[in-house]
Amino acid sequence: MSARPRTDSSTSRRRAWASSASSRAERQAMVESTMLIFGPEDQSVRTEHEVMADLLTLAGASVMAIGPHDVQRLTALAEQAIHVVAADPDRLRAPDESPAANLAFANFGPEHIPQDDSSVDVAVMVDALHRVPAMMLEAGLTELARALRPGGHLYVSEPVFDGDLNDLTVLVRDDGRERLAAFEALRQAIQAGQYELEREVFFREPLAFGSFDDFADALLAPQPGQVPPRADVVTRARERFEQFRSGDDSYVIDARRRVDLLRKV
Numbered sequence: 001m002s003a004r005p006r007t008d009s010s011t012s013r014r015r016a017w018a019s020s021a022s023s024r025a026e027r028q029a030m031v032e033s034t035m036l037i038f039g040p041e042d043q044s045v046r047t048e049h050e051v052m053a054d055l056l057t058l059a060g061a062s063v064m065a066i067g068p069h070d071v072q073r074l075t076a077l078a079e080q081a082i083h084v085v086a087a088d089p090d091r092l093r094a095p096d097e098s099p100a101a102n103l104a105f106a107n108f109g110p111e112h113i114p115q116d117d118s119s120v121d122v123a124v125m126v127d128a129l130h131r132v133p134a135m136m137l138e139a140g141l142t143e144l145a146r147a148l149r150p151g152g153h154l155y156v157s158e159p160v161f162d163g164d165l166n167d168l169t170v171l172v173r174d175d176g177r178e179r180l181a182a183f184e185a186l187r188q189a190i191q192a193g194q195y196e197l198e199r200e201v202f203f204r205e206p207l208a209f210g211s212f213d214d215f216a217d218a219l220l221a222p223q224p225g226q227v228p229p230r231a232d233v234v235t236r237a238r239e240r241f242e243q244f245r246s247g248d249d250s251y252v253i254d255a256r257r258r259v260d261l262l263r264k265v
Helices: 009-034 048-055 071-080 134-147 164-169 176-191 212-220 231-244
Strands: 062-066 083-087 103-106 120-126 148-159 195-209 251-264
Touching (some): 048 148, 048 251, 071 103, 148 176, 164 212, 164 251, 176 251, 212 231, 212 251, 231 251
């Protein structure tokens, strides 16, 4: 009489673990072969708005935007979406008046999202993920997955640690470690099966400034908990900034960016 195969619970668990381990290995190999922290040297010139319009379907969508308030971007989102919640964890007071009736302001970060489970179609984070403390990145991406409906999208746009704008801002604030931590957290969330990587886009966005003060207010102001830069550091950045003066006395600097579009599994 031939021996019957074991079908006890421990055998089933081992089989499930082996299958899961294989799936994790496949996901890891896929992510490592497709996700890049640096893009090609030759990148198309586009605006964030153009990339967002190309990647996202916003008509009738419930949108949650987490990160620094960009009123022009938020208004553009509100023009297409049915409802937009704009949350800035570093801004204690919302604007006095919303530019659109379907745009609401809030104060929370990705690790503490008050929205119901599966209630959000699209989550947008521009210049925001690397500002989340490293110890909270995993919890934040898990919370985002909880709030997103199955098949919903997470749009993450981050500055690339390369190019003219980076070379200028790094003189004052080197956040390369934070950007790398954010990138690795995305990879781990995909490998864990919370999300699938749908698209990764690299582009160059020309940013125009009227003066160094405009540039400093927009990009060099210290975040909560950061120490203001020393005067000699600001002077060195000002000298480098002058290299980008154009004929009409404006300043145009290329910002290299990476967008990862993730879909909730």
